[in-house]
Amino acid sequence: MPLQNTSDTKKQTNITEFILIGFRNLPELQALIFLCFLFIYIVTLAGNILMVVLVVVDKHLHIPMYFFLGNFSCLETFYSSTIMPKTLVSLLTGDKTISFNLCFVQHYFFASLGAAECYLLSVMSYDRYLAICWPLHYTNRMNGKFCVQLVGSSFLSGFMGISITIILVSRLSYCGPNEINHFFCDVFPLLDLSCSDTHLLRILIYFVASLFTLPPFLLTLTSYICIITTIMRIPSTCGRQKAFSTCSSHLIVVTIFYGTITVVYILPNTDTLRDFNKFLSVFYAVLTPMINPLVYSLRNKEVKKALRRQIDQMIAKI
8 A cells, every 4th residue: 555755645646626426327316316405404404403402492401311412413413514515516506526625624524423423322322321220320420521521532533533544545646537436525435536556545444444433333232232131121011111212212323323334334345336335325424314303303202392392482482
């Protein structure tokens, strides 16, 4: 994996922009795809921002579970916004170009926020583990300072992990062609365009990805094994249902996120599966940020009560 120094890279990198092919193979559906993506993005912003506002203004939601949920919704807002505006502009205007530097900036923030989401999901599962398995110790352990530290370390870990690979990928030579077979700048489509030897770098990316995502995944998995074991020991059916209802929404979100992202990055990068991978990427990069606030709001009684309280207060003021 010959990684040139900066001056050599500049000499050998002839292209100044990339072309995001996106859904060019569906020309008759461009308008429909644009409207669908626009609707999804609006609902994503509205749902996640509403969740953040509810957590901030409603004192009944000032507990660790909803503190994490508010930060998760904030993350999802930025996560979706790293790719959706550019995708919508491309679909609307037909201009599918993205500058060399902006492409790597987009990939850095998208991948960093995705990695941070892994950690934040594990933090939320740990919170439910303490609440269900150690209820008497929950208040002391999940104090305000510890909650802030958990959220801060989640974002820091995500951004630090991706920094390693993005620097190496950006220093490769790109001599052409410059067409990325995707609707956003993802790492493996970028590597496909490099005229450098990327074999060792691909292995390194998989290693770094495993190093920074496997621990939070295992923590999440372990937490839910303990949670389910504890719930099954509850003698009453009503008690089991009540306990499971506090973590069922989070479990659905975890399953959707890890399920789709695992399939996308484990399937071989062949011409046959490339369009299928692109479809799955739409699911985890576009649809999941919209689904998450809907899952939490529709399945969470406290969130629905908080929304009713705020609506009633607004009506009373009018």
